[in-house]
Amino acid sequence: MDGLLQLLINGISIGATYALFALGYTLVFSVLGVINFAHGAVFTCGAYFTYLLLGGAVGSNGMLAGMHFPLALPLLVALPLAGIGAAAMGLLVEAVAFKPLRRRGAEPLLYLITSLGAGVILVNLIQLLMGAEAYALPGNLLGRWPAVLALGHGVQIRTVQLLLLIVAGIAMLILSLWLNRSSYGKALQAVAEDGTTARLLGINSGAIIQLAFAIASFLAGISGGLVALSVNIGGPYFGIGYGLKGLGVLVLGGLGSAPGAVLGGLIIGIAEALVPAKLSAYKDAVAFAFLFLMLILRPQGLLGKPPMEKV
Amino acid sequence: MPQLMPSVKVLRLLPKWLLLLGLLASCSSTNSNAPVNLKAGLPVGAILSLTGNANVYGQDQRIGLELAQAAFKPGSSIPLNLSIEDGGSDEAGAINAFNLLINRGSAALIGPTLSQQAFAASPIAQRRGVPVVAPSNTATGIPELGNFISRVSAQSLVIAPLSIAKALQLNPAIKRVAVFYANDDAYSTSETAIFQKAIKAKALNTVTVQRTQLNDQDFLNQITSALRAKPDMVVLSLQAVDGGNLIRQLRELGFKGTIVVGNGMNTPNIYPICQKNCDGILIAQAYSPELQTDANRSFVARFKAQQAGAVPPQLTAQAYAAYQVIAEATERQNKRQPLEAKPLREVRILLNEEILRGTYNTPLGKISFSPEGEVIQESFFVAQVRMNPDGRSGKFTLLP
Numbered sequence: 001m002d003g004l005l006q007l008l009i010n011g012i013s014i015g016a017t018y019a020l021f022a023l024g025y026t027l028v029f030s031v032l033g034v035i036n037f038a039h040g041a042v043f044t045c046g047a048y049f050t051y052l053l054l055g056g057a058v059g060s061n062g063m064l065a066g067m068h069f070p071l072a073l074p075l076l077v078a079l080p081l082a083g084i085g086a087a088a089m090g091l092l093v094e095a096v097a098f099k100p101l102r103r104r105g106a107e108p109l110l111y112l113i114t115s116l117g118a119g120v121i122l123v124n125l126i127q128l129l130m131g132a133e134a135y136a137l138p139g140n141l142l143g144r145w146p147a148v149l150a151l152g153h154g155v156q157i158r159t160v161q162l163l164l165l166i167v168a169g170i171a172m173l174i175l176s177l178w179l180n181r182s183s184y185g186k187a188l189q190a191v192a193e194d195g196t197t198a199r200l201l202g203i204n205s206g207a208i209i210q211l212a213f214a215i216a217s218f219l220a221g222i223s224g225g226l227v228a229l230s231v232n233i234g235g236p237y238f239g240i241g242y243g244l245k246g247l248g249v250l251v252l253g254g255l256g257s258a259p260g261a262v263l264g265g266l267i268i269g270i271a272e273a274l275v276p277a278k279l280s281a282y283k284d285a286v287a288f289a290f291l292f293l294m295l296i297l298r299p300q301g302l303l304g305k306p307p308m309e310k311v
Numbered sequence: 312m313p314q315l316m317p318s319v320k321v322l323r324l325l326p327k328w329l330l331l332l333g334l335l336a337s338c339s340s341t342n343s344n345a346p347v348n349l350k351a352g353l354p355v356g357a358i359l360s361l362t363g364n365a366n367v368y369g370q371d372q373r374i375g376l377e378l379a380q381a382a383f384k385p386g387s388s389i390p391l392n393l394s395i396e397d398g399g400s401d402e403a404g405a406i407n408a409f410n411l412l413i414n415r416g417s418a419a420l421i422g423p424t425l426s427q428q429a430f431a432a433s434p435i436a437q438r439r440g441v442p443v444v445a446p447s448n449t450a451t452g453i454p455e456l457g458n459f460i461s462r463v464s465a466q467s468l469v470i471a472p473l474s475i476a477k478a479l480q481l482n483p484a485i486k487r488v489a490v491f492y493a494n495d496d497a498y499s500t501s502e503t504a505i506f507q508k509a510i511k512a513k514a515l516n517t518v519t520v521q522r523t524q525l526n527d528q529d530f531l532n533q534i535t536s537a538l539r540a541k542p543d544m545v546v547l548s549l550q551a552v553d554g555g556n557l558i559r560q561l562r563e564l565g566f567k568g569t570i571v572v573g574n575g576m577n578t579p580n581i582y583p584i585c586q587k588n589c590d591g592i593l594i595a596q597a598y599s600p601e602l603q604t605d606a607n608r609s610f611v612a613r614f615k616a617q618q619a620g621a622v623p624p625q626l627t628a629q630a631y632a633a634y635q636v637i638a639e640a641t642e643r644q645n646k647r648q649p650l651e652a653k654p655l656r657e658v659r660i661l662l663n664e665e666i667l668r669g670t671y672n673t674p675l676g677k678i679s680f681s682p683e684g685e686v687i688q689e690s691f692f693v694a695q696v697r698m699n700p701d702g703r704s705g706k707f708t709l710l711p
Contacts, residue, residue, distance in 0.1 A: 010531040060370070061361075061366075061370060127362060132362040132366040133367060133370065134364075134580070134584055135583070136584055161531075230529070231556050232556060234553075234556075235366065236362075237363070241526055273531075280521060280532055280536070281522035281524050
């Protein structure tokens with residue numbers, strides 16, 4: 001029983017990361033109806049921004065070798081700043097890869113290609129500037145906190161993952177409140193529902209789309225920083241795996257559904273944790289098997305709405 | 312129907328385009344029957360993992376090659392004209408780099424970094440008759456890829472069991488062992504089989520075998536499962552980035568026993584990844600910076616001068632040795648039978664024969680090759696990682 005509880009906690013903490021990541025995908029999908037493939041690269045940018053803001057120096061293989069930010073900021077300051085930096089990158093991606101196509105009313109497939117291209121360019125830029133080496137966030141970031149917290153009955157959780165879980169929970173709560181209570185949140189929902197009607201009602205849909213990109217990228221940035229805190233930055237391709245997993249979560253939860261992204265993330269995280277130890281190397285296959293099954297049984301995802309047929 | 316016309320046109324033109332592409336490709340590659348031009352030195356290529364998750368090895372190796380160039384170029388009658396290509400960390404990257412360097416007329420190749428890449432890319436060199444000296448491929452079966460493939464990196468079969476024996480010597484109470492390996496990596500799967508055999512040979516109990524993947528970053532599930540089996544020792548066959556992450560998480564989750572790692576973690580680049588948790592891990596090595604030979608003293612001095620007093624790691628020493636083997640074989644062959652104006656194909660064959668024939672005083676000690684191209688090396692060592700108080704730097708301390 002304790003073993004099962006431990007596995008559930010492992011699954012929830014991993015799933016929270018996926019959920020946070022997929023929320024960003026969902027926000028953009030809900031307003032544009034397309035998937036932003038550069039999201040993984042923005043997540044990676046967030047991790048690198050966090051590293052630099054914490055005072056980390058660039059390794060020997062990048063163009064910026066040896067350089068570092070003059071101040072070593074505390075984690076609680078560095079993380080939101082890294083999120084803001086990632087939001088700026090998200091806005092850049094929107095301006096370069098989405099806006100020109102939106103103006104021309106281009107096919108959704110073209111958005112996929114341009115966002116994929118923007119993601120590849122970002123990753124290569126990171127490699128050029130920072131080198132391809134692995135980075136560990138500098139300093140004793142947890143201060144006096146132990147690396148692991150005992151939850152009783154032999155169940156334990158890494159402090160970093162508890163932090164990740166808390167931040168993910170807070171971010172989801174704020175996002176949910178903002179979407180449902182604020183005028184901007186409601187405007188975003190209106191654009192998501194029907195962009196043309198929203199425009200006729202006086203909503204600046206272009207600005208709302210930019211806002212969606214900024215929030216999605218901010219979330220990606222802070223989750224990138226938190227994941228880097230947990231497992232280090234393995235190199236410029238660090239976010240690719242999470243990007244693919246986030247895509248699975250998005251489809252499982254329901255395209256464009258924020259609660260669906262959270263539910264999908266948790267389900268995939270727990271499913272991975274419950275994969276027997278002997279098959280643990282195949283946990284990705286389990287995640288994508290869920291996706292496959294969902295596409296067959298319920299194409300709109302767990303909490304997604306079925307597409308309305310227009311006559 | 313009219314809209315189909317362009318497709319038919321395309322189909323008709325396709326064979327011509329393919330022919331043109333073929334012609335262009337053949338024009339861009341060097342004719343192996345053309346006489347070799349040695350004015351700029353003998354062209355030699357190196358394929359290193361400078362990007363991707365194995366880049367931590369490639370960086371060490373690049374330093375070794377640069378030091379070897381500085382050491383052997385002056386005074387040689389035919390200096391090597393070295394081109395380093397990034398082979399990435401996967402098979403496709405290595406194959407592209409091999410093709411590129413072979414087509415540019417390399418007389419010999421050094422690389423690739425990973426065994427997984429070697430199984431895919433080295434057969435290309437074998438088919439084209441280009442000698443390959445592998446500086447870091449330790450999986451079983453590399454020299455068996457063909458008579459043009461040799462290596463200076465002693466195979467895991469020889470080295471890996473030494474660290475198990477040393478761990479038992481340090482702590483005879485070890486009985487229960489947990490094994491981790493990446494099941495999508497040729498090096499890891501090859502080395503873990505050797506480790507598991509050595510564990511069995513020492514009458515230890517393998518309580519769990521946990522499989523991971525090269526790109527995994529979070530090992531909570533595997534570690535939780537392994538710790539439930541209450542192991543006294545954990546044996547890892549993983550690459551530096553995933554292995555470093557796993558050690559960090561393993562220690563954070565409370566494992567206090569012995570950790571033995573394989574050759575994949577034989578680089579100081581693991582220090583920033585597992586940080587203070589790297590302290591105490593055991594690793595068998597094919598190189599000791601403390602080896603008292605002229606070749607090693609000279610190599611260590613060059614490395615320290617370039618790297619602010621740091622101690623050279625094994626991968627750097629092995630890359631240096633790979634270059635040295637080709638440089639010395641070229642010199643000897645050229646004295647025996649001048650290479651100038653010989654067809655490139657013949658130069659490659661002569662060079663391969665000379666590489667396998669020679670004995671070399673390298674930083675690794677005296678080495679030679681079996682007829683299959685397997686390195687014959689005299690000394691091996693077991694080291695323990697000792698981290699400095701900053702938790703970011705450390706060193707491999709050799710155990711007596």
